[in-house]
Amino acid sequence: MSNIRTTGKKSSNTLVRDLVNVGIFAALYIVLAFLSSSIGYIPALIIFSTGSIALVTSIPLFLFFSKVERSILSCLIFCGFFGTAMFVMGQGVLMLTISLLVGLLAGVVLKVLGKGFAGLFSANIVLSLMSSSMMLPLWTSTEEYLEYTRTMCDAGYVAKLAELAQSPWPLVAIYAFGILGAVVGGFIARRVMKKHFERIGLAK
């Protein structure tokens, strides 16, 4: 038998596979994030919206993380899309940098911890930071608006609003709920991976 060799390990073609996966899961992530953050339209539940995003998107993210070969590049581009979207929506370069950093961190975590549960779980939590950060502008811009309204209406009303927005607590709560959502989502996702995807052969 002449020259037996292994096939299919060429790097440029796995790159295309990875890039296509980034595109697909980015589309899925946006749709799911949008749907699950809808509960945030009820102002009282705004704090929970990032939690619900993190929870719902855990399952596809777990699959995504387990499929990509080049972890750092894929996560970077994935988060880069959201950062740029935020930037275009006027949130400023801060959001873009945060997203890129989150992407980098998630990719590194994934590479370092591998594709076992620990790696997927941690990368998922890191990614929830990004969706939580999406809520940031609501806070920072509100404060600027408050400055402006202070000149226009009475102090009592503004003080009430300020109660809501001025203190850092709601912001902390948002991040905390985001992380909580990612943790709970992570456990659910692990069960789903074991129950389904590993048995089908989509994930290893």
Place this chain on the structure above:
Amino acid sequence: MKLDPRTKLFLAIVANSVILSAPPVYSVLMFAVPAVLLLFEKKWRFVLAFFSVYLASVIGFEYLKTMDAGLALSLFVSTMMIVSHMMPITIVLYYVMMSTKVNEFLAAMARMHVPNKVTIPLAVMARFFPTVFDEARAIGHAMRMRGIRLFSLRTLANPFSILEYRLVPLLVSVTKIGDELSIAAVTRGLSPETKRTCVATVGFRVQDLIVFVYCLLVVVCYVFLGLTGNLLAR
């Protein structure tokens, strides 16, 4: 009235930043641009609807904010404030998305020397949105036939099961399509290393210049008046 996608991007960035950080006067100045452009695209209904909602929320806010009637109303008022804040952004984004075709957008990105590694996922993402909806709808139909409903006893007992039912078939289906898509692309020569040409044409024209200059003027006014305002206040 075709604008180059890069101009639209610039418009979106400037407009949205201004809207989010400047007094409402400037918001109006900025979102007038997409409103006018949308009229050129014959989207009368949207512009009309938008203005009605916006005026309603602004007037509502102005009128109600002077009343000091408890937390519930304050929450409502703050919602109105958020809405009137976000609406201008909506019209800008709607215009950009509605008037730009994906291949034109990608051609513009290629002109800006954005690497293939970013444009390929972007193209896939744009192409996948309708697919995700189609698949999700088919799965929804299947769920309905099986009698899996959102508020039945079974799903309330285990609330996360609905997530499983919704997502697992979707992910399996989407993964399969993704694999086939990769193969179809790769056998047609897609490779991140080779340089791609683009059929769609993009280029700057008179209208791009007009929009560009207008945006700059607004920004300059804002900065200038803001500075002088501060100086005067001192």
Place this chain on the structure above:
Amino acid sequence: MNISLKNVSFSYTDSLDNAVIKDLNLEIRSGECVILAGESGCGKTTISKLINGLIPHYNSGCMAGDVLLGDKNTADMTLAEISRCVGSVFQNPRSQFFNIDTDSEIAFGCENMGVPREEILQRIDDVVKEFRMEHLIGRNIFHLSGGEKQKIACASVAAAGPEIFVLDEPSANLDLKSVADLTEIVGRWKKAGKTVVVVEHRIHYLREIADRICYVKDGRIAHEWTPAELEAKGAEYAASLGLRCVNLEQLSDGVAGAPSSVILSDAQAESIYETSQLVDVVELGSVEQDLSKRPTTELLVFKDLYFAYNRKFPVLNIPMLTLPRGQITAVIGHNGAGKSTLAQVLCGLCGTWRQKRKARKYGAYLIMQDVNHQLFTESVLEEVLLGMRPQNEKTALEILAGLNLEQYAYEHPMALSGGQKQRVAIGSGVSSGRDIVVFDEPTSGLDYRQMLAVSATLQKLASSGKTLLVITHDPEFILNCCSNVIRMEHGKIAEQYPLQGNQDKLIHAMLNV
């Protein structure tokens, strides 16, 4: 450009022990049109992947031997270089396109090669003129039918100007009219001197264009004929090899592989399900059931099946639909005739509130074309239990036994083969207790033996009392198991007739649609 495969062996695993292709030698001369036929799993798709370069550059596995395009070894070329000589079209129209609009899609291959813009526009023009696709340019691909999408895929590949075309079951999801378009496209390529390699079960549409048919079995080329030779050997021979009939017009003579209504016994059905041995279909005997001896059948009547997206153009407009109970009725018609809409309205998936509510009580259960949309749980047993009210494990196991799925009761549904998944979906349909089951293209892309298996399952289902409605483009399948035919046109029922005695009418209608 000649294609040579020299002593090629390939396995998808890490060693060559259970290789899919064993020591294959194949020579294809420039300008030939070759059909690679064979049953599912025989390795013909793997051969096509060897030619278009997916092996060795994309699929992982273990390979020995050489593949030469012209005089260059594919292992020495990159996939991008190979794609300049070899264009590939695959079987699923909806997952082949990369862009949203048709123009960009046709230009896609050229863009990847870095062809300058003006030349790309010229090439698009040429391709559109050649394939007479003017009505397809400037449109959203998502709004095209399956056949139109496949045409765009062919155009996209042709615009890049390769010498060799590799098509992997391109007709699998198409109706007969689109298949005729495909015949024309391949014919043009052949006339232009291109080499075309087609992997197929359905040979009939290429029988006047192909130069030879290579029958692949167990990773080797077992037989080789010209289409005329194969046709001369008779329909039973083709059927015994698992090939679909070579000449559609012969079907109506009743000479085709199986007589018009064959009901197989359980043992015979089982031997078809396990297709590892070569079973001679002709030996299974022809148990003909004389339909006239059946007691007069009940009719199920549906009234006012109407659906429209806007008032002016109703997609579905059927004042009355009668289905004979306990029998299998085929629904035929060209794309856009309203067949899928009929299925959806009958199952309560679209329509007004009233229609949906009625359908929940009396309606049908739909087995979709893509079964993956219908499988939700982690085991086959769970899947059958899911729709059951009340849930009864014993009944579920009985249903599985009836479908020959007992040994898979605890397997994950999505890990099964396509045919098994379909039976799982049928099982869930049975357990839902609905009396009417609608099938959407159950045999697309199946070889002869698999089609018989589906036919057997459906007949069993019908004999247990269910009424079946099958939307299909597959004339062999209809002749095999259906007893009535409904032809739809523009949302209305154009004709309805029992199949017995009307086979000619059926074939004629399907070929001239």
